[in-house]
Structure formats: structure tokens, C-alpha cells
Amino acid sequence: MDVKDHPVITVLGESRCYIVPIYQRQYAWGDNLLKQFWDDVAAKAGEALQTGKPKFQHYMGALILAPGTTAVGKTPTMQVVDGQQRLTTFQLFIAALRVAAEGAGFADMAATLQGYLFNVPKVGEKDKDARFKLSPTPADRELFRFLMTENWDSVKAKYPQHFYKKGTLIWGQAPKPMRAVALFRELIDRYVRYGIVDTDEDEQERQGPDDVDTQQQRLQALQEALLLYLKLVVIQLGEDDDAQVIFETLNSKAEPLLAMDLVRNNIFHRAEAQGESVQDLFDEKWSVFEDEAFWKADAPRAKPRRPRIDHFLSHALTAQTGRETSLREVYAEYRDFARPRGTPRFSTVADELDALTLYAPTYRTLERPDGSALGWLGEKLATWEVAVIYPAIFMVAAAAIDDDEKSAIYRLIYSYIVRRAVCGLTPKNYNKNFERLSAIFLEKGASLQSFRQFFEDATAYTVRFPDDAEFTAALGTIPIYRNMGRKERIADILWEIELATRTKFQAQGGRPPGLSIEHVMPQGWRTHWPLPNDEFAPSIGTVVTEPSLANAITARDALIDTLGNLTLVTQPLNSHLSNGPWKEKRPDLEDALLALSSAIVKVEKWDEAAIRERAQSLADKSVVIWPSLNRT
Structure with missing residues (x-):
């Protein structure tokens, strides 16, 4: 052989x-x-x-x-x-x-x-x-x-x-x-x-x-x-x-080894060869990874589909080195980390395990939110499916800065993701962007100042942090319902605005399950919703030759999927509202009892002007909810 x-x-x-x-x-x-x-x-x-x-x-x-x-x-x-x-x-x-x-x-x-x-x-x-x-x-x-x-x-x-x-x-x-x-x-x-x-x-x-x-x-x-x-x-x-x-x-039926299994075998083999107590190292340090129900389950929203333990190892290595780690070669990456060019990075295996396990509690909180500021960010990142920021978050969580500063960074991370999505800016380079951010944190320390400096210096299309002017303009003009993809993200935006709109006299409970996104002026508006000149548009597919009518139809269609025309309702109410006229829809929205709809139902005529006015109102709240670099 x-x-x-x-x-x-x-x-x-x-x-x-x-x-x-x-x-x-x-x-x-x-x-x-x-x-x-x-x-x-x-x-x-x-x-x-x-x-x-x-x-x-x-x-x-x-x-x-x-x-x-x-x-x-x-x-x-x-x-x-x-x-x-x-x-x-x-x-x-x-x-x-x-x-x-x-x-x-x-x-x-x-x-x-x-x-x-x-x-x-x-x-x-x-x-x-x-x-x-x-x-x-x-x-x-x-x-x-x-x-x-x-x-x-x-x-x-x-x-x-x-x-x-x-x-x-x-x-x-x-x-x-x-x-x-x-x-x-x-x-x-x-x-x-x-x-x-x-x-x-x-x-x-x-x-x-x-x-x-x-x-x-x-x-x-x-x-x-x-x-x-x-x-x-x-x-x-x-x-x-x-x-x-x-x-x-x-081809026997044995369960295949995970990358972390190979890492564990490598670590404890070296510990034994160096005369360190394998049992003590396992009990005192490695045992944090022994919850198989958590660590061996697939990370639900990370790509590619791999067990959490492999994703964690990849993120931890990036946090330790400031370099992107290949998940597909994560065991080889770990060997290179532990013994760069054949020379041990750590004097003892105990020190190596301290570095490896440092971020385990942070990862667990991000994946299983616990009500803390870090857990809140984990929920948001799950909704927006952005796990490549984890290494930078690891470094913030471990940094010697106070909790208020950490919370401010977490809020800016969420703001960055939402602002770029609303403005139609690509998320394709997030892995490289956040790798460079991790390298900056490694060099200068994880802090609000170094976070701000990184994005203030980054002006490229694929990196930049949208300012208030760009964000506000996008909220009024970009059809986020059509562009954003997963509707759960739009619902997240609307719910955050709901929370910011509530007064002390309104219900303060959490987000009810099953809320649905509703177009105030329906996408099928032509049947019951006249244009500003009170003329009804012809059915879709009809050739419109009159310029003023064609322009009015185009202007309305451009606003239908923008934030100013969207709200949240229960799924049964969404089905009930359908494409009905405003006079029938208005009282039903009032019964929805959401602060988000309170300003809508006060409007006598829901038209283009009303949509633009509401978009500006929501934008005023949004720049506070999702702050710019210098607003926190």
C-alpha cells in the first residue's frame, strides 16, 4: 500500500x-x-x-x-x-x-x-x-x-x-x-x-x-x-x-472528528509531553467546551454550516491574531497559531488554553442572549445574520474599558449594519472590514476611540459608515421592503422605532410574536386609492400615454415600499386589511394599539405627501436609534 x-x-x-x-x-x-x-x-x-x-x-x-x-x-x-x-x-x-x-x-x-x-x-x-x-x-x-x-x-x-x-x-x-x-x-x-x-x-x-x-x-x-x-x-x-x-x-459509522477534536488531541498530547497535568488542564480549563448540546450543534445562522465549536475557534484565532482565519482549514490555522514557524507561542499549555478559552463566555452570550448589552447585540446580529464581527466583539468584551463604553460600541456596531443595509451598501466585504477592525483593536486596544477612528478613516464604498444625511435620504427614498431581502430585518427596524415612539401612557411590553409588515397604502393600490388629482390609475399592463398620469403613477410606485409607508400589525389584521381603501383601513390600524401607527391614523388622507412626512418623522427618530459615529 x-x-x-x-x-x-x-x-x-x-x-x-x-x-x-x-x-x-x-x-x-x-x-x-x-x-x-x-x-x-x-x-x-x-x-x-x-x-x-x-x-x-x-x-x-x-x-x-x-x-x-x-x-x-x-x-x-x-x-x-x-x-x-x-x-x-x-x-x-x-x-x-x-x-x-x-x-x-x-x-x-x-x-x-x-x-x-x-x-x-x-x-x-x-x-x-x-x-x-x-x-x-x-x-x-x-x-x-x-x-x-x-x-x-x-x-x-x-x-x-x-x-x-x-x-x-x-x-x-x-x-x-x-x-x-x-x-x-x-x-x-x-x-x-x-x-x-x-x-x-x-x-x-x-x-x-x-x-x-x-x-x-x-x-x-x-x-x-x-x-x-x-x-x-x-x-x-x-x-x-x-x-x-x-x-x-x-467508511465505518464512527462520528467524524471536528476541527476542535483535533485541536484538543494536539494540545493534550503536547501537555503530556511537557509534563503538565493533563487532568488538571482538562478540569480547570478545557471543560468549558464539554457542553456538547451547545458546542457541537450547528451555528444556526453562520456560514458555512458547521458546529459552533469550529466557528468559535475560527473567531477566537482572528481575535488573537488580527488576521482572518479560514474555517475550512481551522485546525491547520490553529497549529500555525500555537507554533508559528515551529516555535511555541506560549511557554506552557496552560497559557495556551487561557488564550483559547478567553472568549468562550462571550461567544456563548452572543449565541444564547441573556438580557445583557452583549446579549442584546447577539440578538441583533442573529436577525441580521452578521457573525463575522464576532472577533472584534470578543476583543471589546475582554477589554479593560467600562461597561458604558462597551455598550456604546455595541450600539455603533448595530447602527453600522442597519445604516449600510438601509442605504443599499453591500455587506460583501464585512469579513475584510471586521478583520481590519480586529487588527486595529489588537494594535491600539479595543475602545470607542479606536472604533471611531477606524471608520472615520475608511471612506471606500465597501467600508464607509453612512452619515446622518445619507441615512436620512435613504429612509425617505429607498424601497427597503423590496431591497432589504429578509423581512425579519425590516420588522426589526420598525420595532425599534416602535419602542422609540412609545410614551409612558402606552403599553411597554416586548415584541409580540407573529407581527407582520403592512403597507399602509397597499402594493395593489390602483383599485381603491386614487392619485393626488383624484383620478384612478388604469390596471397594471395598460399602456399610459399621458405624461402627467404616467409620472404620477411612477412617483407613487417609488414610495410604496419605502419606510414611510410601512408599519407593523398582527398577521390576522394584515390579512384582513388587504387592499381596502383608506376609510376602511384607518379604524382597523387604530385598533392595532401600536405607537408606530398612532401618527398614521391621525391623517385624513394617506397619499404621497403623508408618506413623505411620516418618512421624515421616522428618520428623525432613526438617527437617534442608529447613531452616527459621533452621536453616541
Whole structure:
């Protein structure tokens, strides 16, 4: 048996045909595994674009090969005992990447990728199948080869039963290799054209694709990430090795190790070697991580989906070093942290554990809010799904500053996230922004002054902290209901304004469950809501030729989804209100008993002027709720 690790370029670069035995199962990777694979590739591509070369290569598991055939004048073969699923995925991804390169006009790149899908036939070789790098199980073979050799239009023509008439894939019934190629094509296209990694992000698509040079760089980075920075542990069996026994051993039902399990083993192995009391270290320090129900559960809103313990370790390392930590290589990152360039960072393992566990209580409070100022911030970050700020928060919580100063920083963090979202500014660079903030805290100490200074010096579009003028203008004009995405975030904004609007004579309870966002003037306003000149607009789809009427309709539509036209009501009331006229809607809103609606129901006619007036009133409250850098 020979065991070595190799990058994918070595595995697929050899002139060799990998044969999946007939007894192996069909290709089985579903959407979740494919997206995890994409996350790994895109993460390495992003590192390559930012730094030129990732700090670590990423291991994708094992590939077990048994001897095949070797003969003069024939392409050598190897039997794939284990790893055929990931090997097939590599091929499907390369096929999708090749299509993207061809579509973008990068013929040289497409030709290079072709070399990792096909072998160069030997002179006189009669076996036509030998030209494929991979020969899947017979159940997948015909479709797989068609996907390797034909374009997407040909796939639609040959397999029309898997496509709707408009040409999109019928996802639930399409074979998994076909689904994989379709998904990879979509993900690659969005990444190359817009720089979007996450399938939930869409803000950049509205701004148009990036320039051709940038697209080519991203394609090149994806190619390098897959071929150079993903690795496999290749186990080549000898003639006398029992392939089935090895396969069963490596695929036993044991629970896989987490990154923190590897860290723990590494730490206590060194502690024992250095003569420190392993039992005391475990009892006094490590035991904080032994609540498996908390630490081994997936972090519910963090990406990628991993156990909390792995996310915590990544955040803690960033807080300790001021550098972004790769979650996918977090064990390698920890080893590099504990022993940079082979030299121990800490004089004892006890000191190392003190550094590792320092932020555990802070993380727990952020994930399980307890009513404190820190817990309040944790609730807000959960709503806005921004966990990349955790390292900076760790440093604030541990800083030698008073609680009022910490609370002011927490409020500004929340304000920064909300202001940027309302102003339509991208959250794409949050990881880099907050990494730099962590580095500033490490250098100057975590304080309100260093926080303010960081953002006062940051004027770039992707970093800046919107001032009151920009924030106020956005609150009156930007259609946040349409732009913000998750409605829970809009509800959070409205509820904070509700709290700020209440007087001592109104109910002071917490947020009732099930509140719904209501458009005061409904989105379907045309039936019962006349324009300012008392004229009713024609139904949607009717061509309007009169300029004044067209302008009035456009002006109203622009205000419908702005904050000035939104409020909170219970879900039953939302359904009851529907698109009814103002005279029917007004008394129902009065019965809602929310301070947020108290000013609305005093208005005799709810129209464009009323929406703008309310937007200004809400903006006046909002600049206090979400303060600017110098207001706290």
C-alpha cells in the first residue's frame, strides 16, 4: 500500500483512466454536498485572488485505487475502490468551468481544462472509452459521457423529459449528474460575472457584471483553486491488499472528528509531553467546551454550516491574531497559531488554553442572549445574520474599558449594519472590514476611540459608515421592503422605532410574536386609492400615454415600499386589511394599539405627501436609534 497526498492537478493530469467498478453505487451527491464543495472551491479562489496563493491547501478526503490494467499501446487504468463521488464531482465541475471559459471567449483556458477531462489516446488504441479520465458506474456512464462531450443545448435536446418547455431543469426529477452541472454552471456564472459566492446574495446583479479582465481573473482563480489548492490523500493498493476490508474500515459509522477534536488531541498530547497535568488542564480549563448540546450543534445562522465549536475557534484565532482565519482549514490555522514557524507561542499549555478559552463566555452570550448589552447585540446580529464581527466583539468584551463604553460600541456596531443595509451598501466585504477592525483593536486596544477612528478613516464604498444625511435620504427614498431581502430585518427596524415612539401612557411590553409588515397604502393600490388629482390609475399592463398620469403613477410606485409607508400589525389584521381603501383601513390600524401607527391614523388622507412626512418623522427618530459615529 502506498499513501501520498496529491493536488487534484496531479491526479487528473496523469494519462490514466479511472474505472468505477460495476458494484459501486450511482452518483449520489445532492444539492447540500455540491454547495459545500462549491464553498470550498470558491473560498480557495477568493484567497488566490486576494493574496496570490492560499496559506493552506484544502484536503478533500481519500481516493483509494486498486491496480487496473497496464499494457503497451493502451491507456493505463486504475480501479476506484473509494472516492468515486468526489472524483466524479471534480469532473462535473471542470466540465461546467470549461463551458464558462468557452462562453466568455477564453479558448486557451477551455483547452487546458479539456486536458483534465480527457486522455490523449495512444497511437493505435482501439478502446474509445479510454479517452475519458473517468469511467463511472454503468448506470451513470452514458449521461456522464454526454455531459463531458456535448454542450447544454444538446443535453436539453437529448433529455427533453428533464426540462420544462422554457428550458429550465426540472430539478426534482433530473439525474444528479445533470443537476450538478446545472448548479455549477449557475454558481460559476454568478461568481465570474458579479463576484457573488453565496446563492442568497443578489445585490450586485442589479449593478451589472464586472469588466472582462476581472471575469477572466475569477475564472482563472477557480481553475487554480480546484487543480492546485484542493488535495486528495491517494491510497494505492498493492496486488495483495484486500480492497474491501480497507474500504469498510475507512467508511465505518464512527462520528467524524471536528476541527476542535483535533485541536484538543494536539494540545493534550503536547501537555503530556511537557509534563503538565493533563487532568488538571482538562478540569480547570478545557471543560468549558464539554457542553456538547451547545458546542457541537450547528451555528444556526453562520456560514458555512458547521458546529459552533469550529466557528468559535475560527473567531477566537482572528481575535488573537488580527488576521482572518479560514474555517475550512481551522485546525491547520490553529497549529500555525500555537507554533508559528515551529516555535511555541506560549511557554506552557496552560497559557495556551487561557488564550483559547478567553472568549468562550462571550461567544456563548452572543449565541444564547441573556438580557445583557452583549446579549442584546447577539440578538441583533442573529436577525441580521452578521457573525463575522464576532472577533472584534470578543476583543471589546475582554477589554479593560467600562461597561458604558462597551455598550456604546455595541450600539455603533448595530447602527453600522442597519445604516449600510438601509442605504443599499453591500455587506460583501464585512469579513475584510471586521478583520481590519480586529487588527486595529489588537494594535491600539479595543475602545470607542479606536472604533471611531477606524471608520472615520475608511471612506471606500465597501467600508464607509453612512452619515446622518445619507441615512436620512435613504429612509425617505429607498424601497427597503423590496431591497432589504429578509423581512425579519425590516420588522426589526420598525420595532425599534416602535419602542422609540412609545410614551409612558402606552403599553411597554416586548415584541409580540407573529407581527407582520403592512403597507399602509397597499402594493395593489390602483383599485381603491386614487392619485393626488383624484383620478384612478388604469390596471397594471395598460399602456399610459399621458405624461402627467404616467409620472404620477411612477412617483407613487417609488414610495410604496419605502419606510414611510410601512408599519407593523398582527398577521390576522394584515390579512384582513388587504387592499381596502383608506376609510376602511384607518379604524382597523387604530385598533392595532401600536405607537408606530398612532401618527398614521391621525391623517385624513394617506397619499404621497403623508408618506413623505411620516418618512421624515421616522428618520428623525432613526438617527437617534442608529447613531452616527459621533452621536453616541
